[in-house]
Amino acid sequence: MKRFFAILCIGILILSGCAPVEPAPAPVYDTAPDRVETGITVGGVPLENLYKGAETYYIEAESLLSVLGGTAQADLGIESHTLTVTAENWSRTYISGGETANALYDGTKWYLPYEELLTELGYHLFEDTAQNHRYYTVYPKADGLYGGAEVPILMYHAVSDDLWGISGLFVSPSEMEKQLKYIVDNGYTPIFFEDLANIETIEKPVILTFDDGYDDNYTNLFPLLKRYNVKATVFMITGSIGAEHYLTAEQISEMQASGLVSFQSHTASHPDLGSCTAEELDAEMLQSKSTLAQITGKEPFVLCYPMGKWSDLSLEKTAEYYEYGIFMSGKTYVTGQTDRVKIYRKYVSRTTSLDSFAGMLRVNK
Numbered sequence: 001m002k003r004f005f006a007i008l009c010i011g012i013l014i015l016s017g018c019a020p021v022e023p024a025p026a027p028v029y030d031t032a033p034d035r036v037e038t039g040i041t042v043g044g045v046p047l048e049n050l051y052k053g054a055e056t057y058y059i060e061a062e063s064l065l066s067v068l069g070g071t072a073q074a075d076l077g078i079e080s081h082t083l084t085v086t087a088e089n090w091s092r093t094y095i096s097g098g099e100t101a102n103a104l105y106d107g108t109k110w111y112l113p114y115e116e117l118l119t120e121l122g123y124h125l126f127e128d129t130a131q132n133h134r135y136y137t138v139y140p141k142a143d144g145l146y147g148g149a150e151v152p153i154l155m156y157h158a159v160s161d162d163l164w165g166i167s168g169l170f171v172s173p174s175e176m177e178k179q180l181k182y183i184v185d186n187g188y189t190p191i192f193f194e195d196l197a198n199i200e201t202i203e204k205p206v207i208l209t210f211d212d213g214y215d216d217n218y219t220n221l222f223p224l225l226k227r228y229n230v231k232a233t234v235f236m237i238t239g240s241i242g243a244e245h246y247l248t249a250e251q252i253s254e255m256q257a258s259g260l261v262s263f264q265s266h267t268a269s270h271p272d273l274g275s276c277t278a279e280e281l282d283a284e285m286l287q288s289k290s291t292l293a294q295i296t297g298k299e300p301f302v303l304c305y306p307m308g309k310w311s312d313l314s315l316e317k318t319a320e321y322y323e324y325g326i327f328m329s330g331k332t333y334v335t336g337q338t339d340r341v342k343i344y345r346k347y348v349s350r351t352t353s354l355d356s357f358a359g360m361l362r363v364n365k
């Protein structure tokens, strides 16, 4: 009996030795980096959870992919782990562990250093240090544009028959509608400054701009833009947001969310930039940029000069803070041929006839 028991024990030992071995869990090389309070907005989409490692900021792979699109494939090995991220026109492999590590994996989530990637994909960083927020926005650089495209840019202000200010700045809503209809019926393509990136592919482009940011742009113009599916750019005086006769932050958000309106800067307080000091110029250009970025989630990159005035210093500052500077000259903007901080526009007034409007749209004029 004793002997039988010994054999049984040996048998159990042998059996257990032959049982399939559970694979060892892949080792984890990293701990999660610290979450920081700095905000981040990529392509207008605010993302949660920015992390700070020893030298760089990280974002969780899932958050980044929610904006960039694409897929991620993880491979957890013994020596190192990899995550291959693939989207339209780009692919990158991130590694956790080993000497070539360039990302962090804490056993659950991947944390990716996104700055280099976003720069490579053409995103520009505006770091708003006062608000502790980072905005990544895509916009076309002036020196990378296809050259020689003629783009009429039209200048408007208010769209109303309630003439509470200088009447020449008020286009009647009924005339506005005729002009939009003319644009659509005659094959013109209303575009944003953002669309200059593909200007060589656009038939008969035109840019409609509305200065100051009056509230009738919401009540009278916006319904017409939706009816005719026309894009427009509003140059907002950001210090006037919410004041009498001006757009509110809510209206700006709603208009921009429609995809039909782009908000760009017309400074914070509408001063004569030609007589501003360097400090005043810094404040006007930065405050307006920061306010619009907070409301729209995107960095504005076009500045419209109040009353069309400038100095050499203000042009220098414009070139530093913005990609394009706009004024009214009556000429047609030609990509690659016009100084990027002296872009031309044409003035559509209350008394502009449909014939002369049609003439403004014709190029080589």
Ligand SMILES: [Zn+2]
Pocket (backbone or CB within 6 Å): 211, 212, 266, 270, 306, 307
């Ligand atoms: Zn103005």
